[in-house]
Amino acid sequence: MGxxxxxxxxxxxxxxEDExxxxxxxxxxCCDNHQAEEEV
Structure with missing residues (x-):
């Protein structure tokens, strides 16, 4: 399990599920949206 x-x-x-x-x-x-706002 990964x-x-x-x-x-x-x-x-x-x-x-993985070997x-x-x-x-x-x-x-949440973090992806926060970073996008900082780049603007």
């Missing part, structure tokens, strides 16, 4: 973790706030975004235990880093919608 986990997708937000690289900005470290909150768990989702879990997925190995894996942690993937992405951005959650």
């Amino acid at each position: 986990t997708i973790v937000c690289q900005a706030c470290n909150s768990t975004i989702d879990h997925f 190995k235990v894996t942690v993937l880093y992405s951005k959650c919608k």
Whole structure:
């Protein structure tokens, strides 16, 4: 089982089934929207 973790706030975004235990880093919608507002 793998986990997708937000690289900005470290909150768990989702879990997925996989052969190995894996942690993937992405951005959650909250942090993604916050970053988009800062770039404007």
